[in-house]
Amino acid sequence: MNFIVIGLSLLVAMVLAMLPMPLLFDPFRPDWLALVLLYWSLALPHRVSVGVAWFCGLVMDILLGSTMGVHALALTMVIYVAALNFQKIRNFSLWQQSAIVGLLVAAKLMLVYWVEHVANSVAITGHYFFPALTSAAMWFWLFPLLRRLRRRFRIR
Template structure:
């Protein structure tokens, strides 16, 4: 049952990642998949870690039609950093964790841009980093929601 809850939370995050939004709002879309993976990495690093991040990244690449492996690489590297520091970050208050979220999402965005820049002709704009800030804002809402879900279903 607990694996099903984790898988469903990741599936909902992936659906929210590809959900069509108006152009004016789309630039502010939080990185839902990274947020959910980050939560499960902090809460259960022995169950959700780099392999799950790679699998989710490959699925995002397929769903978005981007260069295969770009999001997988970025999610894997960012999740590796989060996994190596989970004991420290887990003890931070939520507002400091939101600061870590800003750094991780910005690093993921930079990695995706860098690889896409090497393979395709893309340019970076000022709006490119808005998801880092909106992801941190969503962390204040998502963290208690996923914690309540984990406690309700007794996921260990």
């Protein structure tokens, strides 16, 4: 049952990442998959860690049609840092966690941009890092939601 709930939450995050949005709001789309992976890697680092992040990143590469391995590499690096410091991050207040989540998502975006720039010569736009800000803001909503889900289904 534990793997089903975690897997469904990751699947919902991937669907939210793929849902079409109006062009005006699309630059502000939070990085749902990174947020959900960060929560599970902080809450259950023995269950969700680098391997799950790598697999989810490969799935996102396929879904988004990006260079194979870009999101896998970026998510793996971010989740590695989070899992390495999970005991420190879990003791921070929600505001501090939100700031750390924003920085980790910004690092993920920078890594994705760097690899895509090297591989495909893509240019950065002014709104490229907005998802880091909206992801930090969404942490205040997503963290209690996933915590309630974890406690309801007694996921350990």
